[in-house]
Amino acid sequence: MLTQYYTASSLDGFIAAEPEDGLAWLLSRDIDSQGPQSFDEFIGEVGAIVMGASTYAWIQTHHPDEWYYEVPAWVMTHRTFAPHPTADIRFTSAPVPEVHAAMVEAAAGKNVWLAGGGDLVGQFHDHGLLDEVWIQYAPVTLGAGAPLLPRRIEFEQIALDQNRDFACRRLRVKR
Amino acid sequence: MLTQYYTASSLDGFIAAEPEDGLAWLLSRDIDSQGPQSFDEFIGEVGAIVMGASTYAWIQTHHPDEWYYEVPAWVMTHRTFAPHPTADIRFTSAPVPEVHAAMVEAAAGKNVWLAGGGDLVGQFHDHGLLDEVWIQYAPVTLGAGAPLLPRRIEFEQIALDQNRDFACRRLRVKR
DSSP: OOEEEEEEEOTTSEEEOOGGGTTHHHHTSOOOTTSTTOHHHHHTTEEEEEEEHHHHHHHHHHOTTOOOOOSOEEEEOSSOOOOOSSSOEEEEOSOHHHHHHHHHHHHTTSEEEEOOOHHHHHHHHHTTOOOEEEEEEOSEEOSSSEESOOSOEEEEEEEEEEETTEEEEEEEEOO | OOEEEEEEEOTTSEEEOOGGGTTHHHHTSOOOTTSTTOHHHHHTTEEEEEEEHHHHHHHHHHOTTOOOOOSOEEEEOSSOOOOOSSSOEEEEOSOHHHHHHHHHHHHTTSEEEEEEOHHHHHHHHHTTOOOEEEEEEOSEEOSSSEESOOSOEEEEEEEEEEETTEEEEEEEEOO
16 A cells, blocks of 8 residues: 555646636647556555545536545645545544544555645645656746645655656655 | 757756755766767757856856856847856847847757756747757755746657666657
8 A cells, every 4th residue: 555646737837827827738738548656557556545634625627527436535624625525525623643544444445646736635645645756848938826836855766757748757755 | 950958857856956056966976978869969069069057157157167168159138147167158138039040050050059047948949949958866855945937838849768777758849
């Protein structure tokens, strides 16, 4: 069981452009969904998902009728969201270690995916609960936006792969 | 003749940590100086160098007796620096296109290296004077520091290479 951060990023370390720009910088790229470090490969091993309130709110705004994940999800938030009509989502403001423990139990041996944003991932790392990051770098600089991972963390590389437009790097947190 | 930005970066797009941290995050890494996208390979094709005042001041503070470059260098600055005892350095506050033209002439067919920082490179790009970036990503996030390239720019990849600790990506500005 690993706790993993899987995310796309610009070359300069932004996972989302300024809000009005949406994800055009990312979704215009080419990737092989069966290729190395693809999302399909990754998500098949995931048993539980967590994201921050801003990430969830973005999905709600831009893709209100879609939820791609079949495994249990947690949204760490102090805001109030309407219950999701179909997905298994728990809204919580519990401490990170408590949420993580519940996720590990639900994942039943599979991995825990920290879907972002960067500060949420940083909070898991603050508690020693981040094992790996998988970053797919698109060939663009954004100059501003939401930060990849606002912490100082040392890594060891597991793999570097080209997947069409993306340079994909999988790294392990050094302990 | 190409105008190129060659730089190391953290995973999250910082080329320098907070000032008090220095470059320990970078200089502790392993790289093969004869390996792919190495500095030795790069610098051999460079005929002129330019950097911003902060980059130059950093070198002056941390390596006052060292200057590694044999080709003419420009420092774009409004500050006053003492003349360098040995190196061929021109301090200038002239407009970017004028400095670039002088560099191209001095480089005599070789490339122009934009040594940084990121905003200086952005200013060259603002004038359509950036052809390529070469980024060597160290396996560390910093969370804060000097930005890689604070502009929105589209690229096409030329090469992706592993060089020991570094994932090295060479990209061409899309036109």
